[in-house]
Amino acid sequence: MTELFSTPASHAFDHSELLETGGPSASSSNFGNATEDMDIEAAFEVEDTVSRILEGGYKTIGLQFPDELLPKSVKVFKAIQKRIAAAGAQAYVLADSTYGSCCPDVLSCLHLPADFLVHYGHACLTPTSALPVHYVFPRVKLDVSHAARELEKISKPDLEGSSEDVRKGIIVVWDVGVDWLADEICSTFSTVNQVPISFATIQRPAHLPNSSRAAEKAPALRSIEPPSGLTMAECVILYIGEEGRSLLNLQMTHAGNPLYAYSPSLNQATALHPTSSRLLSRRLFAVHQAMSADIFGLIVGNVGLAHSQPLLAQLRRVLAKHRKKSYTLSVGRLNPAKLANFETIECFVLVGCAEGGVVDSKDFYRPIITPWELLLSLQGPEGQWEPSKWTLDIASVLKFAEEQGHGRGDESQLPGENGSNDQTDPDDPQFDLVTGTLRTRKVFGRSRDETPTDEMDALTLRNQSSTLIKLESAGSRYLSSRQFKGLEARVGMDEPASLEQGRSGIARGYEEEK
Numbered sequence: 001m002t003e004l005f006s007t008p009a010s011h012a013f014d015h016s017e018l019l020e021t022g023g024p025s026a027s028s029s030n031f032g033n034a035t036e037d038m039d040i041e042a043a044f045e046v047e048d049t050v051s052r053i054l055e056g057g058y059k060t061i062g063l064q065f066p067d068e069l070l071p072k073s074v075k076v077f078k079a080i081q082k083r084i085a086a087a088g089a090q091a092y093v094l095a096d097s098t099y100g101s102c103c104p105d106v107l108s109c110l111h112l113p114a115d116f117l118v119h120y121g122h123a124c125l126t127p128t129s130a131l132p133v134h135y136v137f138p139r140v141k142l143d144v145s146h147a148a149r150e151l152e153k154i155s156k157p158d159l160e161g162s163s164e165d166v167r168k169g170i171i172v173v174w175d176v177g178v179d180w181l182a183d184e185i186c187s188t189f190s191t192v193n194q195v196p197i198s199f200a201t202i203q204r205p206a207h208l209p210n211s212s213r214a215a216e217k218a219p220a221l222r223s224i225e226p227p228s229g230l231t232m233a234e235c236v237i238l239y240i241g242e243e244g245r246s247l248l249n250l251q252m253t254h255a256g257n258p259l260y261a262y263s264p265s266l267n268q269a270t271a272l273h274p275t276s277s278r279l280l281s282r283r284l285f286a287v288h289q290a291m292s293a294d295i296f297g298l299i300v301g302n303v304g305l306a307h308s309q310p311l312l313a314q315l316r317r318v319l320a321k322h323r324k325k326s327y328t329l330s331v332g333r334l335n336p337a338k339l340a341n342f343e344t345i346e347c348f349v350l351v352g353c354a355e356g357g358v359v360d361s362k363d364f365y366r367p368i369i370t371p372w373e374l375l376l377s378l379q380g381p382e383g384q385w386e387p388s389k390w391t392l393d394i395a396s397v398l399k400f401a402e403e404q405g406h407g408r409g410d411e412s413q414l415p416g417e418n419g420s421n422d423q424t425d426p427d428d429p430q431f432d433l434v435t436g437t438l439r440t441r442k443v444f445g446r447s448r449d450e451t452p453t454d455e456m457d458a459l460t461l462r463n464q465s466s467t468l469i470k471l472e473s474a475g476s477r478y479l480s481s482r483q484f485k486g487l488e489a490r491v492g493m494d495e496p497a498s499l500e501q502g503r504s505g506i507a508r509g510y511e512e513e514k
Contacts, residue, residue: 032138032141033140035139040072040075041076045136046076049080049118052134053116058089059089060114061080061084062091062094062114062116063077063091063118064101064117065094065095065120066097066122073093099301099333099352099353099356102123102245102353105117106130106131106303106304109304110304114131115132117131118136119133119135121137123135124246126305126353126394128302128304128305128306129304129307130304131304135176137180138177139180148188148189149192150262150268151269154260155170158236158258159195167236168195168230168235169196170189170197171235171236172185172238173237174241175239177242178241178264179202196227196230202222202223233256235257236257236259237254237259237260238260240261240264241263242264243263246354247261249392252390253390255276255280256387256388257273258271259271259272259273280390283358283370283390286367286373287376288434289367289369289434290347290367290373291433292430293324294442294443295324295344295442296319296324296327296346297328297329297345297349298315298316298328299330299331299348299350299351299352300312305394307394307395307398310398311398312328315349315351315374318375318378318401323445324444325444329348336361336364347368348367349371351371351394370392370397372397
């Protein structure tokens with residue numbers, strides 16, 4: 001009976017049309033234009049993937065494909081499964097990720113449950129902590145010599161002269177699509193440029209061969225360090241890759257550095273740093289909006305990101321100390337309709353990956369900020385906006401929280417506790433930097449001075465008039481501002497209705513309709 005309404009489970013791996021799209025002669029162009037003349041097994045690194053699975057002794061393997069690579073998944077799955085079946089391992093194809101295709105879909109792997117994940121396609125390189133992940137990047141064609149000459153030419157004015165703004169070194173960063181040319185990029189750029197130069201590294205497992213580049217242990221899988229003896233502020237950043245979230249994040253994280261990008265498809269270099277200040281200005285506006293919020297929603301983007309759970313726990317504790325209300329949400333992929341269901345929340349905080357952690361769309365009716373921006377907003381107007389410290393790295397945000405007095409078990413005074421952001425009298429109006437008006441804060445919980453302790457056992461004089469001394473009115477104040485307050489109960493106001501016989505039968509034809 002089930003086959004009348006759905007296809008068999010083996011249909012995707014046996015259907016002739018699907019097998020034709022994944023045959024050895026099929027084009028792999030949607031996995032990078034450098035794979036056009038390669039068969040699928042070579043383009044998707046099947047042999048290397050199988051060796052990792054067998055060496056690690058993994059038994060349940062998830063193969064995660066983005067939507068554009070699903071037509072190739074059948075051939076890749078069959079090639080891998082044929083080689084690992086003798087070891088008692090089983091592979092599964094994962095698609096329609098719960099968050100974003102750039103992130104490992106840890107949640108789906110835990111449902112299997114899988115002990116190893118192979119991620120195909122573009123990746124944000126945000127570290128995960130739930131299970132080991134092997135990345136198979138696309139391969140994009142690149143004229144390395146032309147890219148080196150164009151970037152050297154356009155960045156030359158920043159590296160010459162005697163003014164204080166002259167940079168002394170170069171940092172070369174590239175998209176994962178050209179990482180297969182990493183060794184050639186390093187040798188060519190070192191020859192063309194005569195100033196100190198360093199290259200970004202993409203971390204690899206230590207037991208497997210890597211390129212000649214040094215891969216030091218870093219908080220993220222991508223390590224960006226200045227040349228020896230120089231600081232980040234003294235360097236020019238050269239990026240190789242197309243425009244996208246990865247480049248946007250690099251542009252905002254290093255807004256103080258001259259940034260030049262080379263497009264492999266257009267074969268031209270452009271300067272991007274003049275627009276960095278405008279991007280960060282929009283983030284500063286979101287911080288000002290968060291200063292006026294009292295109810296926050298902590299959105300969990302990908303549950304498998306490293307350090308995300310400690311960060312969420314710390315953000316909840318910090319908001320409670322500032323007498324703010326917080327809700328933790330897990331909604332998968334974000335869209336305005338989902339977040340519109342939480343109308344009581346005044347500001348959302350997205351704990352996401354390095355590429356999906358910034359949402360700057362005007363379609364959302366509430367601001368969405370990053371964890372770093374939340375910690376800054378809680379300092380109030382006294383907080384200092386430093387673009388050089390803006391980051392999406394979760395480990396860096398945890399470190400920033402500790403520096404600001406938000407460490408675990410730290411009972412020190414929080415920034416702004418006695419300032420304008422946490423006034424002595426919570427009923428005093430607060431100036432809204434966005435609207436230019438005065439607002440009354442909604443206060444949740446008790447302050448540190450109001451928290452009862454075991455030592456408070458002394459007798460006190462009872463209030464003779466039995467009047468209410470204090471009322472926590474955050475909830476009632478919000479309820480009074482709503483137009484719809486719920487259905488009217490009218491208890492005892494209406495005469496009870498008598499019971500009546502209802503309909504009988506089914507919707508296709510009730511008894512009285514026959």
